[in-house]
Amino acid sequence: MQKSLHIDPNKCTGCLQCEMACSYENYGVFNISRSRIKVFNFEEAGRKVPYTCTQCAEAWCLHACPVEAIKIDAATGAKVVHEATCVGCKVCTIACPFGTVNYVAETGKVQKCDLCGGDPACATACPTGAISYIDADWTGLDKMRQWAAKTDTQPRAS
Amino acid sequence: MGWTRKVLRVDLTSGSCKSEPLNMELAQQYLGQRGLATKYFVDEVDAKVDPLSPANKMIMATGPLTGTMASTGGRYSVITKGPLTGAIACSNSGGFFGAELKMAGWDMIIFEGKAAKPVYLWIENDRAELRDAAHLWGKTTWDTEEIIKKSHQDPQIRVSSIGRAGESQVLYACIINDLHRAAGRSGVGAVMGSKNLKAVAVRGTGGVAVKDFKTFLQAATEAKKALADNAVTGQAMPAFGTQVMMNAINEIGALPTRNFRDVQFESANKIGAEAMREKRPTDGKANLVTNAACFGCTIACGRISQVDKGHWSVANSPKYWGATGGLEYESAWSLGADNGVADLDAITVANMVCNEDGMDPISFGATVAAVMELFTLGVLSKEQIGVEAPFGSAQALIELAHKTAEGQGFGREIGQGSKRLCEKYGHPELSMTVKGQEFPAYDPRGIQGMGLTYATSNRGACHLRSYTVSSEVFGNPVKTDPLVTEGKADLVKAFQDVTAVFDSAGICIFTSFAWGLPDIQPQLDAACEGGWTVEKLAEMGERIWNMERQFNNAAGFTAKDDDLPKRLKTEPAKTGPAKGLVSGIDKMRPEYYKVRGWDAEGVPTKETLARLGL
Numbered sequence: 175m176q177k178s179l180h181i182d183p184n185k186c187t188g189c190l191q192c193e194m195a196c197s198y199e200n201y202g203v204f205n206i207s208r209s210r211i212k213v214f215n216f217e218e219a220g221r222k223v224p225y226t227c228t229q230c231a232e233a234w235c236l237h238a239c240p241v242e243a244i245k246i247d248a249a250t251g252a253k254v255v256h257e258a259t260c261v262g263c264k265v266c267t268i269a270c271p272f273g274t275v276n277y278v279a280e281t282g283k284v285q286k287c288d289l290c291g292g293d294p295a296c297a298t299a300c301p302t303g304a305i306s307y308i309d310a311d312w313t314g315l316d317k318m319r320q321w322a323a324k325t326d327t328q329p330r331a332s
Numbered sequence: 333m334g335w336t337r338k339v340l341r342v343d344l345t346s347g348s349c350k351s352e353p354l355n356m357e358l359a360q361q362y363l364g365q366r367g368l369a370t371k372y373f374v375d376e377v378d379a380k381v382d383p384l385s386p387a388n389k390m391i392m393a394t395g396p397l398t399g400t401m402a403s404t405g406g407r408y409s410v411i412t413k414g415p416l417t418g419a420i421a422c423s424n425s426g427g428f429f430g431a432e433l434k435m436a437g438w439d440m441i442i443f444e445g446k447a448a449k450p451v452y453l454w455i456e457n458d459r460a461e462l463r464d465a466a467h468l469w470g471k472t473t474w475d476t477e478e479i480i481k482k483s484h485q486d487p488q489i490r491v492s493s494i495g496r497a498g499e500s501q502v503l504y505a506c507i508i509n510d511l512h513r514a515a516g517r518s519g520v521g522a523v524m525g526s527k528n529l530k531a532v533a534v535r536g537t538g539g540v541a542v543k544d545f546k547t548f549l550q551a552a553t554e555a556k557k558a559l560a561d562n563a564v565t566g567q568a569m570p571a572f573g574t575q576v577m578m579n580a581i582n583e584i585g586a587l588p589t590r591n592f593r594d595v596q597f598e599s600a601n602k603i604g605a606e607a608m609r610e611k612r613p614t615d616g617k618a619n620l621v622t623n624a625a626c627f628g629c630t631i632a633c634g635r636i637s638q639v640d641k642g643h644w645s646v647a648n649s650p651k652y653w654g655a656t657g658g659l660e661y662e663s664a665w666s667l668g669a670d671n672g673v674a675d676l677d678a679i680t681v682a683n684m685v686c687n688e689d690g691m692d693p694i695s696f697g698a699t700v701a702a703v704m705e706l707f708t709l710g711v712l713s714k715e716q717i718g719v720e721a722p723f724g725s726a727q728a729l730i731e732l733a734h735k736t737a738e739g740q741g742f743g744r745e746i747g748q749g750s751k752r753l754c755e756k757y758g759h760p761e762l763s764m765t766v767k768g769q770e771f772p773a774y775d776p777r778g779i780q781g782m783g784l785t786y787a788t789s790n791r792g793a794c795h796l797r798s799y800t801v802s803s804e805v806f807g808n809p810v811k812t813d814p815l816v817t818e819g820k821a822d823l824v825k826a827f828q829d830v831t832a833v834f835d836s837a838g839i840c841i842f843t844s845f846a847w848g849l850p851d852i853q854p855q856l857d858a859a860c861e862g863g864w865t866v867e868k869l870a871e872m873g874e875r876i877w878n879m880e881r882q883f884n885n886a887a888g889f890t891a892k893d894d895d896l897p898k899r900l901k902t903e904p905a906k907t908g909p910a911k912g913l914v915s916g917i918d919k920m921r922p923e924y925y926k927v928r929g930w931d932a933e934g935v936p937t938k939e940t941l942a943r944l945g946l
Binding site: 187188189190191194195197198201202203204205206207208217218219220221222299301302 | 636
């Protein structure tokens, strides 16, 4: 079964544990400026929204890459940057409609979410369940359940 | 590791910014943040210094867990000599600034001297420079942060700044970071203003390392589970914030009301946690929008609130219409119950003004309470104050908040704090202060341990130096009777020493509802070199407390300053479980000195100092 990151901004408190976990997983240090998931604070609306790569089926970044440095991980479906191949041309950062591929000046390569090989550190670190890693075909299940609960059917004795 | 091992020394007089290595010998004795920065401070600054003179210094310090995955690991403290009190000042703040400073590679910044004209400090990793702040002077903390981010074209910068209250040296001005997190008490913002330092702006991309990542993450994960499993930190605080206290403290008769004339507020339910979640009849929305976390915090007690756009206090001020930092228990009490004000939206707006222009809402609200009492007694008139100011007047509260923040009219007198104001108008007994600093939200007649807490706090009256409420009301770690004085000397000492450790580690004291030293020890020991045992930490806490005490004694404080206002010793509580009781401070004080190993004058004995390596 393929899984996918699922984000529920209503549960996010903006603590940034996900950003620290991401940077530690990939760089071995607590450094939110290296995180591939970012939490945005919309102060006046009182909203915090974690945002990262959705792993598009037809990935613009992958198609745009002139050296085929972005490949699909067959196990997870993640679009993964192969650093040894990446030449840092940044065309993928332009191609991505969502801004979730970004250049890292220090390495001269781009970085994006790779689902940590199937065990995303951000989801593990999230203290409120705002980020979870669930069945990719059923990311709507929770919402369906919530709406289902609102239907007005009453229990009946038969 | 844990430390970045670098200190930034900023000489505002000459304009130089220099890096120096952290004194690791001292770090082994004082850990970081409160302890270590205070050690630096007392070694470098004469205790008799005028707090608002260039000779005073101001230190912003992170702890070893700041910027790590330890829950609540985002704290920094500001250490200086406080202008409100003349005592050591040490104010702790959350938000995101502290972690950013650490990620830029600095354990602390030491500010010395005074800039010739307004400046702000710009830090980008190891580069630091002072920049002209002429365009920022006169701006609120909210505008300052926005202007700096825009001019640097970088929304990821974190800013810590003073508002107009700090510029005009309101004696309880605070330093605000991330719009509504504050190094709040004792007037650290006035010191910053006296130095012509408007703001510190930081961008850090270097990250933070610990000694042993694997062990550290294991310890941090276990400790987070303890927070999640605890009823206070796991359920009550995220849902209700510290406002969970309002009804509880009112019920036990320890909610100071109308400048401590009463110990219960008849309208407490209108300004507490439940009221914040109720939908307003006017616009159908609740005051509380959501809860929010500071950096790394898995509790998330912060309140994000929004007032009714049609409320009279904001009807013509769209800048207060959006969601922003809301009321926590202390501010709801000081602006509400202590003034007899029951208008939740008005209190919320007064709190916004405090955030916007950088004023401590506890000291501001409590000073207004004294003004309202002086008005009620006929000592101050409407003409003097500029507004009718009886207890319960939300209009007076809002108008005085603006006037104090802007340094206008009678607001200038309110900006001096209740001690100076009450002395000026011939009623020093009406100032509810210790060492010049206003009380927080627990009445010492109904919670006896808090009387000793206030009287002996090294930074003047404060609940965050030994929160015995935890034991006396909530039974953590053991239940004690709030109405008796027996055993409180030991209790206060124990809380004071442990709190000093939390404040030196880079984490939030609110974790102490679920954590004791055995919970933070494994995290610290995995993060820092030096073999940090519970015993070593406990001894360090006591060392820090005595070091602060020595500074205050050298500054001129004596045993007579460890006392409460007459009202609390002679006017019994009128209602509730504490009815008929006064504070037993005179009985507790000598016991406390003995427990501390101090002489009858409150001076640490030679043996005590030797034992602690002071």
